[in-house]
Amino acid sequence: MAAATRIGDRRAEQGVTYPVVLGLLMAFALGTSVSVPLASTEMKRMQEAELLFRGTAYRNAIQSYYEAVPQAPEYPAELDDLINDRRFAHRRHIRRLYADPVTGDDWELIRTAGGRIAGVRSRSGKKPLKTGNFPSGLEGFAAATRYQDWWFVFTKDNP
Numbered sequence: 001m002a003a004a005t006r007i008g009d010r011r012a013e014q015g016v017t018y019p020v021v022l023g024l025l026m027a028f029a030l031g032t033s034v035s036v037p038l039a040s041t042e043m044k045r046m047q048e049a050e051l052l053f054r055g056t057a058y059r060n061a062i063q064s065y066y067e068a069v070p071q072a073p074e075y076p077a078e079l080d081d082l083i084n085d086r087r088f089a090h091r092r093h094i095r096r097l098y099a100d101p102v103t104g105d106d107w108e109l110i111r112t113a114g115g116r117i118a119g120v121r122s123r124s125g126k127k128p129l130k131t132g133n134f135p136s137g138l139e140g141f142a143a144a145t146r147y148q149d150w151w152f153v154f155t156k157d158n159p
Contacts, residue, residue, distance in 0.1 A: 041129070048130050050101040051122060052138070055152035058082075058107070058120045061094035063154040068093070073156065075116035079109075102126065102147050110153055119153030 061082045066073050069087060076082055085091040100107050100122045107120035124147040134141045141150050 044129055047101050048128060051147065051150065052135065054098040054101060055120060055122075055150060056135070056138070057094055057098065059152040059154050062117060062119060064093040066154060066156065075112055075114075075118055075154075077116055079107075079117065100124070108148070110151060118155060119151055121149075121151045122147040124148060 058079075062076060065076045065082055065085060068085065068091065079097055082094045083092055083097060085093060099105060102122050102124040105123060108123050109117050110119040110121060112118045126147055128141075128144060128147055128150070130141075132142050138150075144150055
């Protein structure tokens, strides 16, 4: 009689294992499906923060270039002028040239009427996550519907 009880117990245990493993797999799949969109959103937030950093760095570099010669201010002709200002022996206005972090490509240049560079903007038509709490001077970005609308521009009238 003791042998029959053991066999019955073993069968009962085998019947429980499959549903438990199946439940664990379902929980893992559900957890993964929830975390993937969260990671994607976090990646987009990081790209936006980097876009703000790089765009502001370009705007500040263009301002620095423009103000470097007060008696004859001018905008740079090319982005390379921000790294190697030929008007001086050793002068940089930006550490290095950055790619657009959203597209991974070149920026769209915003030029003055004379063809010189006044600013940059992303080529991305994607909708930004960030819609408020922008740094000082960039408050207008709150109304933007695409990254292309984030213009990092220096103008002599509105630094």
